[in-house]
Amino acid sequence: MEDWVYRALAKWPNVPAVFGWMGLDRRGRWTIRGEVITRPQIIDTINRNYAADEQGRWFFQNGPQRGYVKLEYAPLILRIDGDGKLITHTELLVLQASAAFLDEHGALTLSTEHGPGVLDDQDLNWALERLHVDGEVVDEEQLEAALNLDSGESTELRLFVGERAVSVTRVDAAELAGRLGFVCEPVA
Known part of the structure; x- marks a missing residue:
């Protein structure tokens, strides 16, 4: 502030x-x-x-x-800037993530040091380059298998944010706010 x-x-x-x-x-x-x-x-x-x-x-x-x-979706919207760095819509540099969540539509939400943020769908290529299974870049079949899991299930996917790989959990969009501790429609 x-x-x-x-x-x-x-x-x-x-x-x-x-x-x-x-x-x-x-x-x-x-x-x-x-x-x-x-x-x-x-x-x-x-x-x-x-x-x-x-x-x-x-x-x-x-x-x-x-x-x-x-x-509409999450407290922060994550983007890739001109230098290839992950930033929030409020211009904060994201250096770490503790977890990642894949919803039923393929949206990727990260728990970051600044709060929960969903990756802008225009930057999904950034995620696809950093999603791995057993040390290899994810293929379409592995991604589809992850999307077909039930909400709450762990996937085989790992997302590299900086030097750290975080696990990816399949979570329905409607459950993200409760799971990550934010309120979509605040009331008094």
Whole structure:
């Protein structure tokens, strides 16, 4: 959080939070009442002041007021930048992941040092190059076998993030929030 946020919180500590206004879509775009925010200065401010509370509800701290965010899929959207590095939609570099989850549609979600993030589907080639079975790059048959597992089952897949390989579990999209401890539709 930025210093101005802390000063505003100290000056006005009891401003009620708002729910149902802000959203984060599957592409990492911020929305207000369903409309995509396009102004770079506003996006940068939201990115720098985005966090989660102890209940797993993600929010934008706008000075003294907390605006809880409705998540279309996950709290973070992961992308590959121009240098081939994994970053969050809020521009944080991802250096480590502790687990990976493959949903029934092939979406890949990682538990990172910044929180849970789903890989942007435009960057799936990055994942395919790093998914391995027994030290070899995954083939179509192995990937299909993983997708056909029941939700909650461990796959043979390992995903390399940096120097570390993490196990991949097949988990239905509807179960990810509960499994990773975040709330998609925060309420008061």
